[in-house]
Amino acid sequence: MNRTIKVLVVDDERYAREEMIFLLEQQPFIQVVGEADSGESAIMKAIQLQPDVLFLDVEMPKMNGMEAAKALMELKKVPLIVFATAYPQFAAEAxxxxxxxxxxxxxxxxxxxxxxxxIQDKLLPKEQIGTVGRPGKLAVEKDGEIDYIPIQEILYMFRDEKVTKVLTKGNEYELRTSLKELESRLMPFSFFRIHKGYIVNLQHVKRLTPWFNGAYQLELDGRTEKLSVSRNYVRDLRQQLEV
Known part of the structure; x- marks a missing residue:
């Protein structure tokens, strides 16, 4: 039986909690077991619900998120902490x-x-992460025939008007499937969105070069073109790539 990851969402703003809960419920293996509107309530509910992870706001009345996190470290079962806040200056302390x-x-x-x-990498066995929506190969219909592309051979995908183009070292394929749907199906593999319209296979990344205004250009094995990496994705991309 697949294990779920129990999550407690903590924020003193109701709409922020609702937004986070909505986003988390789109992810596989995630079960939101409760919510709290203060640091004190977060500790009580963590004791009661035994969550695996807290998504925790920092700035809250009375006991703030940092204080709550330190208190949670004293529990018998210490949950993982993801801080979710509007204030970047607390990152180092986090x-x-x-x-x-x-x-x-x-x-x-x-x-x-x-x-x-x-979180999944920390808490779930590797064989479970690959069980949901994991295709062995990507099926592509061409000239009335169906080709099956090994997932590891895909270098990147991008949206071009009404089709999604899938590129390998030697071929280019077209799919009617949306980029968002492909991203969801390929989640167990090493694919990462670098731009609104581009997803790359991290296994084939060769070089990342600073470009301008915080953006980067990315090069892949076996391809000569340079892909633009939006500055919004650069930090997470580097975290995924670097040891």
Missing amino acids: FRINAIDYLLKPYDEEQVKQAVIR
Whole structure:
């Protein structure tokens, strides 16, 4: 039986909690077991519900998120902590208390997804991560025939008007499937969105070069073109690539 990851969402703003819960419920293996609106309530519910992870706001009345996180470290079962806040200046302190990630409001769907992937890597057995929606090969119909592309041979995918193009070292294929749907199906593999319209296979990344205004250009094995990496994805991309 597949294990689920129990999550407690803590934020003193109701709409922020609702947004985070909605984004988390789109991710595989995640079960939101409760929510809290203060640091004190977070500790009580953590004792009661025994969550695996807390998505925890920093700035809250009375006991703030940092204080709550330190108190949670004293529990018999210590949960993982993901800070989710509007304040970037607390990041250094967050990682000193071993937070697994630090998300900034307004929440970005891709950043929440990457945080969940890190949590899955920590808490789930590798064989389970690959069980949901894991195709052995990608089926592509061409001239009335169906080709099956080994997932590891895919270098990148991008949206071109009404089709999604899938590129390998020697071939280019077209799919009617949306890029978002492909991203969901390939989640157990090493694919990462670098731009609104581009997803790359991290196994084939060769070089990352600074470009301008915080953006980068990315090169892949076996291809000569350079792909643009949006500055919104650069930090998470480097975290995924670097040891």
